[in-house]
Amino acid sequence: MLRSQRIEALYALLFLAPFLIHLGIFFVFAFVRTVGFSFTDATLIGQSSRFVGFANFVELFREPRFLAALTHSISFMLVVTTLQTFLALALAAVLNQRLRGITFFRTVYYIPSVLSSAAVTVIAIWFFQKTGFLNTFIGYIGSLSPVLLTFGVLFVLAQAVQVGLERWRGLPVPWLDPALATISLVVALALTWGLVGLGVVRPLEARPPEFTWLTNPDRFLGVPIPLWSIVILNTFTTIPTLMLIFLAGLQDIPKSLYEAASIDGATPLQQFFSVTVPMLRPVTFLVITLSLIGTLQMFDQVALMGDAAPLDSIIVLAYYVYNNVFSGEGKVGLASAAALILAGLTFAIVLLQRALGISEKAH
Amino acid sequence: MATQAVRPMRKPDERHLARQRWARAGWVYGTMLALAVFFIGPFYVAFLGSLKDNPLEWPFRYSFPQTQPKNWAAAWRLGQLGAGNPWTGGFAPGAEVPFQISYFVEEGQEPEPPTVTVPTRRAGAGLGAIFDEVQAAPYAQVSEVQEVSRRPAVVGGQPGQIVTYAFTIRYPRGDATASLPTVPRLPLDIEAPRGQRYYAATLDPNRLERRGRVASWDSITPGFFGYVFRNYVRVFNEARDPNTGASFFLRWTANSFFVSLAVVLTTLLFASLGGYALARMYLPGKNYLFAFIVFTMTVPGQATFISNYLVLRDLGLLGSLWGMIVWSAVGAGAVFIMKQFFESIPREIEEAALIDGATPVTTFFRIILPMATPALGALTILTFQGMWNEFFKAAVVLSGQQASYTLPLGLSFFRSAYGVAGDWGLMLASAFLSMIPIIILFVVFQRYFVEGVSTSALKG
Numbered sequence: 039m040l041r042s043q044r045i046e047a048l049y050a051l052l053f054l055a056p057f058l059i060h061l062g063i064f065f066v067f068a069f070v071r072t073v074g075f076s077f078t079d080a081t082l083i084g085q086s087s088r089f090v091g092f093a094n095f096v097e098l099f100r101e102p103r104f105l106a107a108l109t110h111s112i113s114f115m116l117v118v119t120t121l122q123t124f125l126a127l128a129l130a131a132v133l134n135q136r137l138r139g140i141t142f143f144r145t146v147y148y149i150p151s152v153l154s155s156a157a158v159t160v161i162a163i164w165f166f167q168k169t170g171f172l173n174t175f176i177g178y179i180g181s182l183s184p185v186l187l188t189f190g191v192l193f194v195l196a197q198a199v200q201v202g203l204e205r206w207r208g209l210p211v212p213w214l215d216p217a218l219a220t221i222s223l224v225v226a227l228a229l230t231w232g233l234v235g236l237g238v239v240r241p242l243e244a245r246p247p248e249f250t251w252l253t254n255p256d257r258f259l260g261v262p263i264p265l266w267s268i269v270i271l272n273t274f275t276t277i278p279t280l281m282l283i284f285l286a287g288l289q290d291i292p293k294s295l296y297e298a299a300s301i302d303g304a305t306p307l308q309q310f311f312s313v314t315v316p317m318l319r320p321v322t323f324l325v326i327t328l329s330l331i332g333t334l335q336m337f338d339q340v341a342l343m344g345d346a347a348p349l350d351s352i353i354v355l356a357y358y359v360y361n362n363v364f365s366g367e368g369k370v371g372l373a374s375a376a377a378l379i380l381a382g383l384t385f386a387i388v389l390l391q392r393a394l395g396i397s398e399k400a401h
Numbered sequence: 402m403a404t405q406a407v408r409p410m411r412k413p414d415e416r417h418l419a420r421q422r423w424a425r426a427g428w429v430y431g432t433m434l435a436l437a438v439f440f441i442g443p444f445y446v447a448f449l450g451s452l453k454d455n456p457l458e459w460p461f462r463y464s465f466p467q468t469q470p471k472n473w474a475a476a477w478r479l480g481q482l483g484a485g486n487p488w489t490g491g492f493a494p495g496a497e498v499p500f501q502i503s504y505f506v507e508e509g510q511e512p513e514p515p516t517v518t519v520p521t522r523r524a525g526a527g528l529g530a531i532f533d534e535v536q537a538a539p540y541a542q543v544s545e546v547q548e549v550s551r552r553p554a555v556v557g558g559q560p561g562q563i564v565t566y567a568f569t570i571r572y573p574r575g576d577a578t579a580s581l582p583t584v585p586r587l588p589l590d591i592e593a594p595r596g597q598r599y600y601a602a603t604l605d606p607n608r609l610e611r612r613g614r615v616a617s618w619d620s621i622t623p624g625f626f627g628y629v630f631r632n633y634v635r636v637f638n639e640a641r642d643p644n645t646g647a648s649f650f651l652r653w654t655a656n657s658f659f660v661s662l663a664v665v666l667t668t669l670l671f672a673s674l675g676g677y678a679l680a681r682m683y684l685p686g687k688n689y690l691f692a693f694i695v696f697t698m699t700v701p702g703q704a705t706f707i708s709n710y711l712v713l714r715d716l717g718l719l720g721s722l723w724g725m726i727v728w729s730a731v732g733a734g735a736v737f738i739m740k741q742f743f744e745s746i747p748r749e750i751e752e753a754a755l756i757d758g759a760t761p762v763t764t765f766f767r768i769i770l771p772m773a774t775p776a777l778g779a780l781t782i783l784t785f786q787g788m789w790n791e792f793f794k795a796a797v798v799l800s801g802q803q804a805s806y807t808l809p810l811g812l813s814f815f816r817s818a819y820g821v822a823g824d825w826g827l828m829l830a831s832a833f834l835s836m837i838p839i840i841i842l843f844v845v846f847q848r849y850f851v852e853g854v855s856t857s858a859l860k861g
Binding site for chain 2 (some may be wrong): 043051057058063069071135143152157160167169217246331341344363378384388
């Protein structure tokens with residue numbers, strides 16, 4: 039090694055020193071210690087601890103609360119990732135237009151993602167109360183359903199009549215021709231308004247909401263209802279971030295591909311599935327990985343719900359670990375074992391992504 | 402098809418295509434407006450809720466006393482009359498507050514004047530109940546209730562009349578020697594005899610009970626903020642440290658600023674140093690180190706916090722803001738962003754400086770850092786936002802020490818302290834107050850937020 043190189047390496051270490059020391063204490067040492075704790079019966083207040091082998095891991099899988107946390111975490115991860123990925127992609131596809139003022143909308147949509155999970159969760163708990171806004175809104179839509187249904191039927195009819203007429207005159211208009219749809223919209227609105235005014239169609243009477251979200255003991259698709267409310271909350275706040283990542287990916291797709299496809303006569307839907315989707319595959323991979331890891335490690339929302347919902351219906355792995363350390367005597371050994379399982383799951387996802395990512399490149 | 406045989410398909414003409422383009426743009430904008438409602442609407446209705454006396458009322462009202470300009474003006478004027486303070490109101494010696502209330506009385510019933518009392522009422526539930534507030538009851542004198550007018554009216558299909566009564570509440574100065582306190586609120590209850598229903602008043606009441614017979618106000622001299630943003634004023638006034646009497650919320654805001662700014666400073670310094678070394682300097686095994694750094698970002702905080710908690714406990718930093726700062730001083734993500742940035746700037750500039758004989762330290766601080774201003778700006782915003790919103794570390798380090806909470810932990814504390822009583826007005830108001838700095842930051846520096854997400858994530 040040259041002397042100048044050695045000096046440069048020394049400087050590099052000097053520059054990196056604060057970061058590396060921090061990483062050493064708060065990550066490497068901490069992680070090794072967690073591994074150590076997981077094989078002992080250490081507690082937060084106890085002075086001494088002894089080696090217990092894999093007893094903690096065995097105990098975990100016997101404890102109903104841990105098993106609940108594990109199933110909740112995994113189902114939460116799968117449900118939210120699926121919802122988020124599809125919705126974020128759809129949203130990005132809508133937003134990927136060269137139109138005036140589109141950046142304004144992008145900014146507006148991003149707001150739920152920048153606010154603190156604490157503030158948003160407090161608002162969400164209000165939202166999910168029995169007489170909170172969500173139930174009010176659902177009830178409102180329900181009571182309006184005759185009107186909305188009338189409107190929908192009229193719209194479809196008006197559109198069908200117009201498209202049929204145009205085609206009969208020999209114009210190849212698509213079923214969803216935007217210009218004709220605008221006319222259908224106006225016609226359907228006017229007719230619905232008229233029918234409601236004449237009293238032919240009447241909204242139902244609104245009834246006080248009965249459904250509880252946060253204290254509901256029922257399950258839907260095997261997931262407790264209170265956890266579903268966190269699913270809704272988390273999907274809502276994370277979609278914008280994922281949408282922006284998709285959008286950046288969409289803008290990297292060369293325009294020429296779409297031009298070539300449209301010359302070959304591909305419809306917009308065909309273009310989406312044969313150009314956009316394959317070209318977006320790496321970005322989709324990234325989004326799915328980020329989403330899987332983020333949802334698996336979800337902590338804030340559950341901790342902030344607190345006693346607004348029964349703990350056993352919303353507990354997830356990350357909160358299970360925290361709760362075991364900071365309640366009762368502080369079962370550090372058991373919590374460490376659970377934390378390692380959480381870390382192991384995360385690591386498995388990263389490895390899986392790597393493995394699939396490589397085959398992706400070969401493809 | 403028969404029709405096609407008769408009429409061959411025409412190509413759509415230019416006018417038709419233009420019409421389609423315009424209509425499509427209209428639909429896209431319409432969709433985007435709908436999506437904006439979807440993303441912002443929940444916050445809007447929650448904000449409305451935070452202004453209400455009962456945010457959980459059913460059915461949900463979009464227009465209620467606090468949103469009506471008539472009450473804004475009245476609250477302003479009454480605050481001025483009560484204590485010369487149009488913003489937050491009060492009740493000061495020498496005040497004279499005239500007030501009017503109208504009732505609907507059904508036909509065939511003789512109207513009677515209502516009973517007016519200034520009740521002794523504690524402020525709110527939870528923490529506020531600990532403190533003894535100066536009450537208005539001992540100082541307020543209610544004049545005789547006089548009938549002002551009667552006019553016939555039909556309300557809800559029932560014929561009858563609307564009767565208006567007036568009275569004045571005074572705060573006599575007494576003899577000049579006694580020093581009288583200024584009372585923060587002037588609560589009022591007005592109870593009408595059976596059959597009379599509340600119709601209108603100088604200021605709409607906070608609560609109506611017993612079918613409009615009993616109207617009650619938290620303060621009839623509230624001032625503009627005291628009426629419209631009543632729950633927001635309560636966030637500051639009611640939640641106080643039981644020992645010192647200092648406002649918790651102000652303290653938490655100061656704590657949040659302190660932690661966020663301190664971590665921004667340490668992160669800027671350490672992450673740019675580390676990122677530069679990783680991007681540019683010679684170091685054997687650098688790539689392995691970098692791969693390891695990326696790996697650390699995927700490990701959940703739950704796998705490391707136990708030891709970090711113990712380390713901070715041994716250092717005596719538990720329950721202290723310094724503990725949070727030390728734990729968050731520099732993150733792998735920040736180093737990552739800075740490394741990416743330094744790799745994107747041309748090498749020639751620093752090489753020229755190095756040839757001139759400057760040491761790496763001088764080069765870094767004199768030449769590299771000034772060039773990195775845009776990246777440092779983005780890092781500042783992202784770090785500030787991250788720390789302002791940080792909940793997990795705060796829950797680990799600061800737990801139990803209410804005076805050193807940061808805002809997210811404070812909100813969680815409010816949720817458990819006021820959630821039992823269902824005091825949603827105060828909880829929603831505190832949530833909105835805690836968002837203000839981030840919203841301002843977002844509005845001013847939105848580009849950094851949006852670009853920060855897409856670029857840093859894509860390159861990962």
